[in-house]
Amino acid sequence: MKPDPNFTGLYVPLVTPFTDDLRLAPDALAQLADEALLAGASGLVALGTTAEAATLTAEEKQTVVQVCSAACRRHGAPLIVGVGTNDTATAIESLRELAARGDVTAALVPTPPYIRPGEAGTLAHFTALADHGGIPLIVYDIPYRTGQTLSADMLAALGRLPEVAGVKHATGAIDATTVELLGCAPHGFAVLGGDDVVISPLLAAGAHGGILASANLRTADYAELISLWRHGSGAPARKLGTELARFSAALFAEPNPTVIKGVLHAQGRIPSPAVRLPLLAASTSSVRRAAHLAGSRIPAAAAH
């Protein structure tokens, strides 16, 4: 039998800070990692969607994992690393490399994007990763990015695989599948919310925590929201949840993580709001609006 879910609380999928000329800014990343863990995050996620992982070179990915791992070690926190590929053999190779490092707690793995292998193919994919990857897995269920939906029965089947420690639930809805998933989650299987705007109702329904890009900002508030729901404090949780839903909506007004990077830059926490193509930097108006809700004042010159 699996232990109780190891993954509860807030996991922050960190942005990857760049310089204006789009070079990696590892010092800024180290600072963000420390700040997130000091502000109450349970752990970090490196190389998530929010990290623009698809645009990073192999060497840059190594540096990002190294920096996040060092921060997690300093704070005694778990590190989750994103592994996104639609080729099972390549995914196994990447997982084995992560496992060999010895400092990564789990891998966050989406259902194979673009291929749409069907549920049976998806189960076969994760069975192979569980058998040969050598590291705990968190299934990333995000059909609007991958094209593959998963039923509650399939999620339960995935959850019964010995290496599968949880799911990041980001289906864009809290629906019958969600209710079934939360009601029948296999023992030791964590359900972590990944749709920032609806994290509060998902926690109310019993989710164990969240992997939330929005928590690159107002980290302590998102950690508090999770803690309030997990301790049954419904009234203050609902109030904070409503406020944070408005904030997350402002952060997701343009493709993630463009607005988040704009606000972090406006706050002086990263050297540039720059993102790599095909993303384009967020508009001034979106950054201003989100920065206002983040509680930061932006000098006119900083938002562009």
Ligand SMILES: O=C(O)C1=N[C@H](C(=O)O)C[C@H](O)C1
């Ligand atoms: O990188 C992540 O992890 C997340 N990415 C999602 C997305 O960009 O779709 C949003 C979620 O908050 C976490």
